[in-house]
Every structure is written in C-alpha cells, then in structure tokens.
Amino acid sequence: MKARVHVMLKDGVLDPQGEAVRHALGSLGFEGVTGVRQGKVLDLDLEDTDVEAARARLGDMCEKLLANTVIERYDIEIG
Amino acid sequence: MKARVHVMLKDGVLDPQGEAVRHALGSLGFEGVTGVRQGKVLDLDLEDTDVEAARARLGDMCEKLLANTVIERYDIEIG
Numbered sequence: 001m002k003a004r005v006h007v008m009l010k011d012g013v014l015d016p017q018g019e020a021v022r023h024a025l026g027s028l029g030f031e032g033v034t035g036v037r038q039g040k041v042l043d044l045d046l047e048d049t050d051v052e053a054a055r056a057r058l059g060d061m062c063e064k065l066l067a068n069t070v071i072e073r074y075d076i077e078i079g
Numbered sequence: 080m081k082a083r084v085h086v087m088l089k090d091g092v093l094d095p096q097g098e099a100v101r102h103a104l105g106s107l108g109f110e111g112v113t114g115v116r117q118g119k120v121l122d123l124d125l126e127d128t129d130v131e132a133a134r135a136r137l138g139d140m141c142e143k144l145l146a147n148t149v150i151e152r153y154d155i156e157i158g
Contacts, residue, residue: 006120021121021145030140032126041085041120042100047111061109066100 001046003058004077007067008039042066051078080125082137083156086146087118121145130157 009015015037022036048054055076062074088094094116101115127133134155141153 008120008122018121024144025140028140028143030136033123034126035122035124037122039120039122041087041118042097043087043114043116043118044112045114047113057109061104061107064107065103 001048001051001054002079003044003046003054005042005044005058005062005066005074006039006077007042007062007072007074008037010071010073013071039072054078080127080130080133081158082123082125082133084121084123084137084141084145084153085118085156086121086141086151086153087116089150089152092150118151133157 009018018036018038021038022033025033025036044058046054046057048057055078058076058078062076063069067074088097097115097117100117101112104112104115123137125133125136127136134157137155137157141155142148146153
C-alpha cells in the first residue's frame with residue numbers, strides 16, 4: 001500500500017524557508033506570488049492491507065517521528 | 080489562486096533522507112515500512128487568474144528555482 005504524508009508548518013508559524021523562496025521568485029521576475037509555505041512530503045510503501053489500520057499507524061508515525069506537532073500539522077493520504 | 084508543487088527525487092536517485100526516516104521508523108517499532116522517499120512541497124498563493132497561464136509560469140518557476148531537474152521531478156496542482 002502506498003501512502004503520502006504532508007507535513008506543513010501550522011498557520012501563524014513563521015516560515016523563513018517559504019519566505020526565502022517567495023523573495024527569490026520575485027528576484028527572478030515572477031510577479032504576483034503573494035505567499036509561499038514550504039513543507040515536506042513523504043511517500044511511504046507499507047505492507048499493511050487494512051486502510052484504516054494503516055491510517056492509524058501513520059498517525060502514530062507522524063506524532064512520534066515525522067512531524068513536530070507543536071509547530072507542524074500533518075495530513076495523510078492513502079492509495 | 081492557490082497552487083501546490085511537489086518536488087521529489089527522481090526514481091533511481093538515492094534518497095538518504097528517506098532512507099534515514101525508514102530506518103528510524105523501524106527502530107521505533109513500526110514494522111512493514113518497505114520504502115520511504117522524502118521530498119518537498121510548496122504551497123503558493125498567486126495573483127494569476129488564468130489556470131493555464133499559471134501552470135506555465137509555475138513550470139518556469141520549477142525549472143529555474145524550485146527543482147533541480149537533473150535529479151528531481153516536480154508536479155503542479157492548481158486550485
């Protein structure tokens with residue numbers, strides 16, 4: 001089973017990396033980019049066969065390792 | 080207009096970061112994770128109103144700044 005997890009900084013948390021990208025795009029002449037937020041994406045191959053069990057396990061993985069839930073939120077897509 | 084860009088290492092390019100995550104998940108007791116690939120995701124706010132023009136401009140941004148197309152591929156979602 002394939003799963004994709006997005007980990008993004010929560011709204012309101014300063015994102016200097018995204019801000020740097022926005023600024024660099026402006027410098028390259030790309031006008032009208034009013035905001036950029038950068039996060040990470042993880043594509044996982046799992047041996048799980050039960051979607052709901054996999055989703056629960058992925059939630060655990062995010063809480064324990066993949067995301068810093070103080071400042072980051074995650075979302076899980078399966079399949 | 081909102082757009083999301085994923086930038087991932089191409090298949091066949093070694094992904095040490097993903098491999099480190101896979102290994103760490105195993106160490107934490109998460110069995111059955113057979114592969115992890117890590118990439119970046121960028122959420123952009125654009126002033127564009129024409130979807131096709133925005134898509135072309137985002138392609139340009141990826142080629143020029145967001146992705147290293149020698150080793151990375153990108154995909155663009157709009158809306």
